[in-house]
Amino acid sequence: MPLYNLFVGPALRLLDAEIAHDIAIGALKRGLVPAAPSFEDEVLRVALWGLEFPNPIGVAAGFDKNAEAVDARLGLGFMEVGSVTPRPQPGNPKPRLFRLPADGAVINRLGFNNHGHAVVAGRIKRRRQRIILGVNLGRNKDSVDAVEDYRLGVEAFAGLADYLVINVSSPNTPGLRELQGRDQLGGLLETVLAARDSAARKPPLLLKIAPDLHEADMADIAQVALDAGVDGLIATNTTVARPDTLSDSNRAQAGGLSGRPLFEPSTRVLSEMYRLTGGRLTLVGVGGVASGADAYAKIRAGASLVQLYTALIYHGPELVERIKRDLAERLRGDGFASVTDAVGADHR
Numbered sequence: 287m288p289l290y291n292l293f294v295g296p297a298l299r300l301l302d303a304e305i306a307h308d309i310a311i312g313a314l315k316r317g318l319v320p321a322a323p324s325f326e327d328e329v330l331r332v333a334l335w336g337l338e339f340p341n342p343i344g345v346a347a348g349f350d351k352n353a354e355a356v357d358a359r360l361g362l363g364f365m366e367v368g369s370v371t372p373r374p375q376p377g378n379p380k381p382r383l384f385r386l387p388a389d390g391a392v393i394n395r396l397g398f399n400n401h402g403h404a405v406v407a408g409r410i411k412r413r414r415q416r417i418i419l420g421v422n423l424g425r426n427k428d429s430v431d432a433v434e435d436y437r438l439g440v441e442a443f444a445g446l447a448d449y450l451v452i453n454v455s456s457p458n459t460p461g462l463r464e465l466q467g468r469d470q471l472g473g474l475l476e477t478v479l480a481a482r483d484s485a486a487r488k489p490p491l492l493l494k495i496a497p498d499l500h501e502a503d504m505a506d507i508a509q510v511a512l513d514a515g516v517d518g519l520i521a522t523n524t525t526v527a528r529p530d531t532l533s534d535s536n537r538a539q540a541g542g543l544s545g546r547p548l549f550e551p552s553t554r555v556l557s558e559m560y561r562l563t564g565g566r567l568t569l570v571g572v573g574g575v576a577s578g579a580d581a582y583a584k585i586r587a588g589a590s591l592v593q594l595y596t597a598l599i600y601h602g603p604e605l606v607e608r609i610k611r612d613l614a615e616r617l618r619g620d621g622f623a624s625v626t627d628a629v630g631a632d633h634r
C-alpha cells in the first residue's frame with residue numbers, strides 16, 4: 287500500500303519542513319519505517335572501487351547528516367552521510383529549509399548543521415547494517431584553515447567509510463565554493479589524497495561539485511581531478527540559480543535549490559564532466575532525480591551511480607523501489623546487460 291503517499295507524506299507536509307525532516311529521521315532511526323520489500327535484479331548491480339553495489343541508487347548527502355538512520359532498510363544501493371565538520375556546529379538561524387511544492391523543489395540554507403566528527407564516527411562504528419556507506423566532509427564555518435578541516439575528515443573517517451567525499455560545492459558556507467578554483471583545488475586535493483594514502487585503510491575519495499560552473503571552470507576541475515588522481519566526481523550539489531520557470535512563493539528564499547528544476551542543469555554538468563574526462567573518472571549523478579527515467583538519463587549522460595534527496599521529501603521512501611524496477615526495465619529494454627554497459631551511452 288502506498289502508505290507514504292496516502293497518509294504520512296501529507297501529514298508531514300503540514301509541518302515546517304525541517305521539523306518534518308527531523309521526524310522522518312527519528313522514525314527511520316527507531317526502525318518505525320517498514321523495511322522496503324527490496325527489489326533485486328542482477329542488471330542493477332554495479333562493481334566499483336572493489337565494492338559491490340546491489341543497485342546504483344543512493345541517498346545524497348544532507349538527508350542523514352549525522353549518521354542517525356544508517357540502519358534503515360530502504361532498498362538503497364548505498365548511503366552517504368554528512369556533510370560532517372570537525373567540530374559540531376548549529377548552522378544558520380531557522381527557518382532555513384523551504385518546500386516549493388509547485389516546482390517539485392526545495393531551497394535550503396542549513397549551513398552544515400551537524401554533530402561533528404567524533405559523534406558521527408561513533409554512530410558509524412555502532413551500526414549494524416553493512417550497506418555501502420560514504421562520508422561527506424565539510425569545513426567548520428569559523429575554521430581558519432579549510433584544507434586542514436578536510437584533512438582531519440579524511441583522518442577521522444578513512445577507517446570507517448566505504449568512500450569519502452570532499453564537498454566544496456555547498457552554497458551556504460561563505461567562501462567554500464572558491465575551493466573549486468584551479469589553484470586552491472590542486473592544493474586541497476594533494477593534501478587530502480596524501481592523508482588518505484597514509485591511512486591504514488584507503489577508501490576511494492570523490493569530489494563533489496556545484497552546478498553553477500562555467501565551461502572554463504569545468505575544464506579546470508576535470509584537469510585538476512585527473513592530475514591529482516581522485517577516484518570520482520559527484521555532480522552536482524544544489525544551485526544558487528533561480529530558473530525563470532519557478533512559480534512557488536518560496537522561490538526568492540536565499541540558499542541552494544534542489545529537486546526538479548535542478549535536473550537539467552545538473553545533468554548538463556555531469557555530461558560535460560564525462561566528456562571532459564573522456565570517461566576516465568567515475569561519476570555519480572545527482573540533482574532532480576524523481577523517476578527511473580531520470581536515473582537512466584543520468585547513467586546515459588555518464589553516471590555510474592545515482593543519488594537523490596528532494597524527491598524523497600515529496601514521494602517518500604517507496605520511490606526507491608519504483609525507480610529500481612523502472613530502471614531495470616529500461617536497461618533491459620535497450621539491450622543493456624548491466625548499468626555499467628549503459629554508462630555514457632549518450633556520448634557514443
Ligand SMILES: Cc1cc2nc3c(=O)[nH]c(=O)nc-3n(C[C@H](O)[C@H](O)[C@H](O)COP(=O)(O)O)c2cc1C
Nearest residue numbers: 346347348368369394523544545573574594595596
Ligand atoms: C536539505 C538539504 C540539505 C543538504 N545538505 C547537503 C550537505 O550537507 N552536503 C552536501 O554535499 N550536499 C547537501 N545537499 C545536496 C544534496 O546532496 C544534492 O546534491 C542536491 O540536493 C541535489 O539532489 P536532489 O535534487 O535529488 O535533492 C543537501 C540538499 C538538501 C535539499
